Amino acid sequence: xxxxxxxxxxxxxxxxxxxxxxxxxxxxxxxxxxxxxxxxxxxxxxxxxxxxxxxxxxxxxxxxxxxxxxxxxxxxxxxxxxxxxxxxxxxxxxxxxxxxxxxxxxxxxxxxxxxxxxxxxxxxxxxxxxxxxxxxxxxxxxxxxxxxxxxxxxxxxxxxxxxxxxxxxxxxxxxxxxxxxxxxxxxxxxxxxxxxxxxxxxxxxxxxxxxxxxxxxxxxxxxxxxxxxxxxxxxxxxxxxxxxxxxxxxxxxxxxxxxxxxxxxxxx
Amino acid sequence: xxxxxxxxxxxxxxxxxxxxxxxxxxxxxxxxxxxxxxxxxxxxxxxxxxxxxxxxxxxxxxxxxxxxxxxxxxxxxxxxxxxxxxxxxxxxxxxxxxxxxxxxxxxxxxxxxxxxxxxxxxxxxxxxxxxxxxxxxxxxxxxxxxxxxxxxxxxxxxxxxxxxxxxxxxxxxxxxxxxxxxxxxxxxxxxxxxxxxxxxxxxxxxxxxxxxxxxxxxxxxxxxxxxxxxxxxxxxxxxxxxxxxxxxxxxxxxxxxxxxxxxxxxxx
DNA sequence: CATAATCATGCAACAACCCGCATAAACAAG
DNA sequence: CTTGTTTATGCGGGTTGTTGCATGATTATG
Numbered sequence: 001x002x003x004x005x006x007x008x009x010x011x012x013x014x015x016x017x018x019x020x021x022x023x024x025x026x027x028x029x030x031x032x033x034x035x036x037x038x039x040x041x042x043x044x045x046x047x048x049x050x051x052x053x054x055x056x057x058x059x060x061x062x063x064x065x066x067x068x069x070x071x072x073x074x075x076x077x078x079x080x081x082x083x084x085x086x087x088x089x090x091x092x093x094x095x096x097x098x099x100x101x102x103x104x105x106x107x108x109x110x111x112x113x114x115x116x117x118x119x120x121x122x123x124x125x126x127x128x129x130x131x132x133x134x135x136x137x138x139x140x141x142x143x144x145x146x147x148x149x150x151x152x153x154x155x156x157x158x159x160x161x162x163x164x165x166x167x168x169x170x171x172x173x174x175x176x177x178x179x180x181x182x183x184x185x186x187x188x189x190x191x192x193x194x195x196x197x198x199x200x201x202x203x204x205x206x207x208x209x210x211x212x213x214x215x216x217x218x219x220x221x222x223x224x225x226x227x228x229x230x231x232x233x234x235x236x237x238x239x240x241x242x243x244x245x246x247x248x249x250x251x252x253x254x255x256x257x258x259x260x261x262x263x264x265x266x267x268x
Numbered sequence: 269x270x271x272x273x274x275x276x277x278x279x280x281x282x283x284x285x286x287x288x289x290x291x292x293x294x295x296x297x298x299x300x301x302x303x304x305x306x307x308x309x310x311x312x313x314x315x316x317x318x319x320x321x322x323x324x325x326x327x328x329x330x331x332x333x334x335x336x337x338x339x340x341x342x343x344x345x346x347x348x349x350x351x352x353x354x355x356x357x358x359x360x361x362x363x364x365x366x367x368x369x370x371x372x373x374x375x376x377x378x379x380x381x382x383x384x385x386x387x388x389x390x391x392x393x394x395x396x397x398x399x400x401x402x403x404x405x406x407x408x409x410x411x412x413x414x415x416x417x418x419x420x421x422x423x424x425x426x427x428x429x430x431x432x433x434x435x436x437x438x439x440x441x442x443x444x445x446x447x448x449x450x451x452x453x454x455x456x457x458x459x460x461x462x463x464x465x466x467x468x469x470x471x472x473x474x475x476x477x478x479x480x481x482x483x484x485x486x487x488x489x490x491x492x493x494x495x496x497x498x499x500x501x502x503x504x505x506x507x508x509x510x511x512x513x514x515x516x517x518x519x520x521x522x523x524x525x526x527x528x529x530x531x532x533x534x535x536x
Numbered sequence: 537c538a539t540a541a542t543c544a545t546g547c548a549a550c551a552a553c554c555c556g557c558a559t560a561a562a563c564a565a566g
Numbered sequence: 567c568t569t570g571t572t573t574a575t576g577c578g579g580g581t582t583g584t585t586g587c588a589t590g591a592t593t594a595t596g
Binding site: 019021052053054055057074075104107120122123125126127128129130132135136137138139140141142143145148150154158 | 270271272273313314315328388390391393394396397400403404405406407408409410411413416418422426
């Protein structure tokens, strides 16, 4: 039996049964479990399925995939979000970027804080709607499946019309030399407009994002006011950011000024 | 049984039942209570539910309230949604209104159907993003907390720019004399614009909504092409709708023409 | 305050996993 | 036809992940 035939069989069974087990496949296809595991690893690397302990499940379940991503380094993301809310002020206008770190921010916000939230992420909008005193404004656009996030001209136009006091930004890649970069052209364009219209910008970056560079530039490093990361970040990298004029806050420690020294002010 | 399957089962039960008990789950899934507790701990750490003494409950109030509404007559809503997808055609533009009945439609759509979806409901957008061949367009606006739905001038402007071939509408109140009415002025205004720009309008109404009237008029009864309801609807009411020129489809039966006889046509 | 249910933790058993290596088949080139 | 290379597969050994049970702590409830 050919490898490709096995792969096709696995995908077929996954589509009909909703899940596959390594042990079952081994018996059905007459090969060792190691071979099945190798198959699953390859298919998983190709993004055709999601490998789990014992077998695999369809990758098409966006919610499950998103949750898997959100679960990665959840404690760090929680700590970062909890540290970042110190920048929130009552009765301000706040941008919420898409991303799993930013999604933790609404859950960390005290329920008696009143502000206006603006976001182009449907999931962030739903999470923010839970806060009783927060007015939520949703920006529309074409929805990218991978991140469940609105993009495109409508989204950009929407953000052009609003200026925020604070903005929370998630990142795929952030580097003190290259600045903020993103693998998606469309998301990068939206982020750029958001940043342009934000007085105080706060970057939420798990430490593994530091030093990474991607294809599409969003904004140079000096644009940002605050960088919040976790304790896994090397001190040398943090020093470089401080030298670039960015306030660095390490979640879980006492670090960071907590003020807004580097912010541009806007009319209210 | 895979860990992920258990997690999915737990979340599904939590969404429909509103709570889960460790002891119950242990019996239903055939694993020890310790394993269930471990599952609940993980899901709780992922922020997907709130662990309490004896089991777990949904994480947020909004979620709880929404789930409460969504689980009311869930089988009927599923049946209505399943019956309504017969009006979907490939490569058309489809409006999705907010509402718990309409939210079941994406879950009933075959995964190989390609069309363009437009919605102002963040939750519908997330559900539609799961369908691989569907292009999702999100309409923004001010988010109403009660329904997790965008409203206001931005939303209305968004819908003014698009004309749909088909529209699925949920209703609070629908009456053959008074037409479609809504307790919320803002939602009624959005629905009115959607209906104006839709060629074939499909109403999804659980039988208990029939005959109800509220304050703000959305559109008269004769505006609509198809009404999908469940078997609980009295035959006299259905006859009145048919007399008004509306095709009536009772979910779970063979009723309804399935065509689009009464539709206005639009240019594509 | 008493009792029973529920919970967290450590531990042992077991299954699943990854890695490296050897073998064998398929392949390309001389 | 031979030889060297690539690819796929199975196997052994060490590692990791999952599960159920025992134990003592904690919590709900009358």
